Amino acid sequence: MTADDHTALCVLGTGLIGGSLLRAVSAAGYTAWGYNRSAPGVAAAQSAGFEVTDDLESVLRRAAETSALIVVAVPMPAVNPMLDAIAQYAPQCPLTDVVSVKSPVAAAVRRYGLEERYVGGHPMAGTAESGWQATDPDLFRGAAWAVGVDPGTDPEAWTRVTRLALDCGSVVVPVIASEHDRAVARISHLPHVLAEALAVAGARGGDLALGLAAGSFRDGTRVAATAPDLVRAICEPNSDALLAVLDETLTALTEAREALSAYTSLDELTAAGHAARQRYESAQRWEITDIEPGAPGWLEKLQEAGRSGGVITRLGPPAPEPVLGR
Incomplete structure (x- = not known):
């Protein structure tokens, strides 16, 4: 692993939300690639200069090799096949999603044994259009992005998902799945x-x-x-x-x-x-500060802050990876 691994991102599904995410993070300097099942969707993304393929195994093996954050960006009926493939090819990667419901996704994640590194997500942005042709790198700018703070959430994975949302121009609303x-x-x-x-x-x-x-x-x-x-x-x-x-x-x-x-x-x-x-x-948002991921009570503090209108607008710089052998 290197200090830049936090910028590796694998997007599964490049429709309106997933494709806009791929555009946004690429503009923010991430190393990002994606999967889409439809040939026309793949062709459209490739013609726009993005690394998108219909080979799910290859994109997930690349994610595993780079410790990429995986984003499930397909509708709920297609979530299970994505999780099945992740469990097979990249089970150790941090995992999030952009599905519009959180409890059913979290339950599916548990069924596939992926809950340890999972953090639910939901950007509150979209249009009535769909498909790659509707994608917009500015879609998430100024939007609220729900990020899960359920009991047992891994602080490192949570930080990566939160940083992703912030790098797309969103503000983060911490919330547990059922309340979301x-x-x-x-x-x-x-x-x-x-x-x-x-x-x-x-x-x-x-x-x-x-x-x-x-x-x-x-x-x-x-x-x-x-x-x-x-x-x-x-x-x-x-x-x-x-x-x-x-x-x-x-x-x-x-x-x-x-x-x-x-x-x-x-x-x-x-x-x-x-x-x-x-x-x-x-309604007024207020900024959540001075809550350190992983510190005692951090999840409970974020849960209460989210309920009362608090949002996260910035994080500290990512910690450097330890250098082995020193």
Whole structure:
């Protein structure tokens, strides 16, 4: 190993997120390469000058030889085959992912015996587009990037994943898997479901309704432009948390319907919604400092800081590798 090993990165899946990650880290000076299963995706990445192949074994053997950080950047239904290959060819490498749910990924990682060096990750960035052609090296700039701080997290692997997120221009939100999944059910997965329903309601109004549609319909249905299979891959693995927040939302809509029917009023819902939006717009992040990875209680401190709006914006320089024989 050398002092530069922390810049070796292997990305499995070079669609929107994985491909944007490959672009971002390459611009940041990493030695990065990737895998993609589709020939057109590989060809597009190669034509743009990136080392991407459809030979999964070769990219993982290279990762093992260089102690690279491996990033699983495929939808949840494709995670198991990636983990199976990692367990076979690069089981000692530090491992993270960019999947939109964390508890199911962590459970799969445990099934393959890879939990010792695993740190969950989820950049809160994306578009309605997909594939290499949609990739953007600035996709993560200014975004929140969830990084796992579950019990037993390895501090060295955590530091590498955190540094990766920071080098892509993100701010890091420390969070445990179960709390992450409940949170994203509210602010990511429910909006997908509501966007689909709103799009259907608009289309049922026919050409007149769609011809009159303006900003509120456009913005409210933006993520409904995402490919249906991808929406399902994002939302369905988080079904328990999504069902709970759907029930909560249906209750709120039912109460609004009853008030509209009985009193011709939407006062309660609109007042609550306006206040909630203002809280979102005025929410302040604060910087987490003076927590040393591996120090006593470091995970618990980061868990509590993340819950209360803390983010990490910088780390100290990577420690040099020891020189053998001295």
